[in-house]
Amino acid sequence: MQSPIHVTSEIGKLKTVMLHRPGHEIENVYPDILHRMLVDDIPYLPIAQEEHDYFAKTLKDQGIEVLYFAKLAAEALADDQVKNEFLEKMLAESGHAAGAVHDALKEYLLSMDTQAMVDKIIAGVRKDEIHTKFVSLAEMAEDADYPFFMDPMPNAYFTRDPQASIGDGITINHMTFKARQRESLFTEYIIKYNPRFANKGVHVWRDRYHDTRIEGGDELVLSDHVFAIGISQRTSADAIMDIARNLFKDSNYDTVVAIHIPHNHAMMHLDTVFTMINYDQFTVHPQILDGGKIDTYILHPGKDGEIEIQHRTDLQKVLEEVLDKPEIDLIPTGNGDPIVAPREQWNDGSNTLTIAPGEVVTYDRNYVSNDLLRKHGILVHEVRSSELSRVRGGPRCMSCPIVREDLKN
Ligand SMILES: NC(=O)NCCC[C@H](N)C(=O)O
Structure with missing residues (x-):
């Protein structure tokens, strides 16, 4: 059976993608x-939605099927028993495993139709939306001024991060910060219960019930056997060993390239500084390279289930070797200028979404990087970015590929 998830590269023609249109969660910040x-700033929601619709249209105009995360989640929760089980978990992860607030929230959320319930959970539930006779001492004494019973999820439109497609499977991620951890509970239910995915042979390479951390912005599928991953603020080395073990055991993947990037908010994920845009071309933020060097580790299956690790520092050579290319073109964000490069990287100038080999979607505001991509022969579709960029993510962050065509060579 052909799996409904199929992603064997970063660049194969994109057929199906999952997005989330930003909603009221943005205004609950x-x-x-x-x-x-x-989040670094508060986008103006109507414009953010217009920009997001334009992004979705740009993809649809290229023949790409766009699925929406919240709709997939609501479809997954169609059965009452499944919905109840999901809600219990979601309430517990939101800090209300039992008690009067739990009961009132549950009654409130169940009074809505399923789509409205999903949208509401993502948007967040304010205290003044529900009525409870009893509140806990913690609630009265410690959290009295805090306005939410359930926090909003303002980063939900970065569908790249709570999950990542690899081959015919997916990782459902234990994310680093509490602010984003509940997002992947929706993914778990989508994969388990949405008719598009349920019982269709989707391999879960790693579920969300781990202590070690991993986020999709760090996960790059370089080919049908090479996987790259950031050792970053959001993805830990232990999680990388775990995913490598699982991929080596059950998939075609025989090479994991782990790249150690700075651990800070501007460069939180590998895809904020490095993306693949063609068979032999990548964008890279020049500030992660020290004279072309960066700590890089190549992992291969070893004897008796062990993993062999080689330490390297020449990223270009590593890519030439693992992708079997005579030369790799690393295109510097902002043309390597000391002011333009960090400015455009901050606004996700390195964060390109590749929709076919040599064809990308980028933010219009990063015009220096975009011009340089064109000079390197790349076809660039620019999308609007005044509001979307304020939450620190670009076109790659805002999209989770579900199906890509396999590469021809
Ligand atoms: N892959 C990505 O780089 N995603 C962007 C996530 C931005 C969001 N504000 C976050 O800090 O998680």
């Missing part, structure tokens, strides 16, 4: 919680 919510 205010200055005191910005940092904890991992």
